[in-house]
Amino acid sequence: MVPVLPILLLLLPAASFSPVAHAKGRHGHSLKPHAVCSGLRVFPSSNTTWLPLHHRRGPCSPSYSTGSRTSTTTNILRRDQLRADDIRRKLSKKGDVTVSTALGTLENTLEYVVTVELGTPAVSQTLLVDTGSDLSWVQCRPCPVPPCHRQKDVVFDPSKSSTYSSFPCGSPACARLGSQYTNGCSNGQCDYVVKYNDGSNTTGTYSSDTLTMTSSGVVSNFLFGCSHAEQGFSDPDRTDGILGFGGGTQSLVSQTGGRAFSYCLPRTASHTGFLTLGVPHISSSRFAVTPMYRFRNTPTFHVVILQAITVAGRRLGVPPSVFSAGSIMDSGTIITRLPPTAYRALRAAFRAEMKMYPPASPISILDTCFNLTGVRRVMVPRVALGFDRGAAVELHSSGIMQYGCLAFAPNGDDATPGIIGNVQQRTLEVLYDVGGWAVGFRRGAC
Ligand SMILES: *[C@@H]1O[C@H](CO)[C@@H](O)[C@H](O)[C@H]1NC(C)=O
Ligand SMILES: *[C@@H]1O[C@H](CO)[C@@H](O)[C@H](O)[C@H]1NC(C)=O
Numbered sequence: 273m274v275p276v277l278p279i280l281l282l283l284l285p286a287a288s289f290s291p292v293a294h295a296k297g298r299h300g301h302s303l304k305p306h307a308v309c310s311g312l313r314v315f316p317s318s319n320t321t322w323l324p325l326h327h328r329r330g331p332c333s334p335s336y337s338t339g340s341r342t343s344t345t346t347n348i349l350r351r352d353q354l355r356a357d358d359i360r361r362k363l364s365k366k367g368d369v370t371v372s373t374a375l376g377t378l379e380n381t382l383e384y385v386v387t388v389e390l391g392t393p394a395v396s397q398t399l400l401v402d403t404g405s406d407l408s409w410v411q412c413r414p415c416p417v418p419p420c421h422r423q424k425d426v427v428f429d430p431s432k433s434s435t436y437s438s439f440p441c442g443s444p445a446c447a448r449l450g451s452q453y454t455n456g457c458s459n460g461q462c463d464y465v466v467k468y469n470d471g472s473n474t475t476g477t478y479s480s481d482t483l484t485m486t487s488s489g490v491v492s493n494f495l496f497g498c499s500h501a502e503q504g505f506s507d508p509d510r511t512d513g514i515l516g517f518g519g520g521t522q523s524l525v526s527q528t529g530g531r532a533f534s535y536c537l538p539r540t541a542s543h544t545g546f547l548t549l550g551v552p553h554i555s556s557s558r559f560a561v562t563p564m565y566r567f568r569n570t571p572t573f574h575v576v577i578l579q580a581i582t583v584a585g586r587r588l589g590v591p592p593s594v595f596s597a598g599s600i601m602d603s604g605t606i607i608t609r610l611p612p613t614a615y616r617a618l619r620a621a622f623r624a625e626m627k628m629y630p631p632a633s634p635i636s637i638l639d640t641c642f643n644l645t646g647v648r649r650v651m652v653p654r655v656a657l658g659f660d661r662g663a664a665v666e667l668h669s670s671g672i673m674q675y676g677c678l679a680f681a682p683n684g685d686d687a688t689p690g691i692i693g694n695v696q697q698r699t700l701e702v703l704y705d706v707g708g709w710a711v712g713f714r715r716g717a718c
């Protein structure tokens with residue numbers, strides 16, 4: 273799969289502690305956010321096309337409503353495991369995605385939204401950002417509920433857009449959809465399907481229209497799915513669809529020249545991050561840069577090679593070869609997945625640094641939890657990730673623990689590719705320099 277690279281020595285930050293400003297008790301486990309949005313604190317590396325980005329359940333989110341149902345921690349983590357399992361299944365090509373019925377209705381695992389405009393006249397659409405899929409889609413009229421889900425914005429009506437067109441069956445664009453997304457023909461129109469790693473899917477008409485990101489960021493013939501039916505997307509977040517940022521030909525990045533995009537995921541749901549599109553190749557020395565890879569059997573995932581982890585400045589005694597299956601950079605997976613050999617070493621080092629806090633019972637996939645009841649300031653040891661070619665990335669204090677637990681989990685075996693989840697990416701500008709085959713990390717970006 274991934275070429276194994278020469279082992280490089282890494283210089284990582286010295287031992288020290290960083291305080292967590294907003295430690296939560298173990299009992300506040302629902303993700304119900306504070307009612308206020310703390311506003312914008314955003315520093316993109318480039319002012320090409322950029323958009324504010326929000327946690328979909330946060331008060332800064334355009335799809336937020338105070339009456340939103342909040343998910344329980346265990347449900348969120350079970351869905352997260354489903355996504356990780358299905359990424360693995362997709363990579364191993366052992367047949368189709370299977371849906372776990374144990375969850376009842378699946379809510380998709382994606383977490384972050386941006387607002388763009390579609391069509392002429394432009395209609396605002398709030399879409400989830402997914403680096404783990406390629407074809408984008410929005411709900412389109414007619415879209416009865418169910419099978420469609422309720423959304424906060426007006427449902428996009430193709431008949432009211434002067435720039436909209438759909439692709440007939442047998443058109444070259446329809447043929448280029450490829451077997452992954454092809455779903456036959458209805459009423460002479462080319463049908464698409466997108467099946468997600470978490471078991472959800474959407475079907476409808478393969479279409480094009482004008483996508484306006486900002487006044488200077490306009491994609492005139494943006495190819496997307498006009499969704500008329502779905503499975504597995506539920507009401508509470510009321511988003512309108514998904515923007516695909518994968519490495520395949522259908523993704524927004526590939527459609528806009530395949531150069532680059534970046535995002536910064538905010539530290540909490542009450543903060544604002546950003547998404548940029550079309551940023552130039554990495555040149556700034558402010559980025560820690562590592563090569564980007566693709567798996568041979570799917571172009572979708574953006575892959576990096578993690579090689580080392582340090583806790584409180586001390587490098588774990590894990591040989592870089594343990595990580596040689598590669599790690600997928602994913603905006604949609606919450607918890608980072610590591611080879612079990614690396615996870616065990618991380619857990620031991622983390623527990624040693626956290627020994628002043630009483631342990632607590634595991635929560636779902638998280639097995640290193642602490643009873644932080646009544647603790648005003650939790651001192652979390654610094655954790656840094658070292659990537660191929662010496663890129664060292666110190667995680668923000670909000671990127672180490674979640675729900676009072678160490679926010680990492682082991683894969684089934686060391687041969688399974690890891691996943692760098694979105695908790696660990698918080699406050700970093702993650703630059704996917706697709707044209708330059710590199711991923712960059714810039715600290716303190718939002
Ligand atoms: C950023 O925006 C400012 C003001 O609009 C402009 O002067 C500057 O050239 C821009 N920089 C880049 C890198 O686009
Ligand atoms: C979408 O998911 C549902 C429920 O799992 C399934 O019954 C249906 O066949 C799927 N549709 C497609 C086109 O794969």
Ligand SMILES: *[C@@H]1O[C@H](CO)[C@@H](O)[C@H](O)[C@H]1NC(C)=O
Binds near residue numbers: 632643644645646
């Ligand atoms: C957590 O600690 C508090 C205060 O020390 C204690 O009252 C409580 O019982 C502990 N909770 C658990 C689940 O151990």
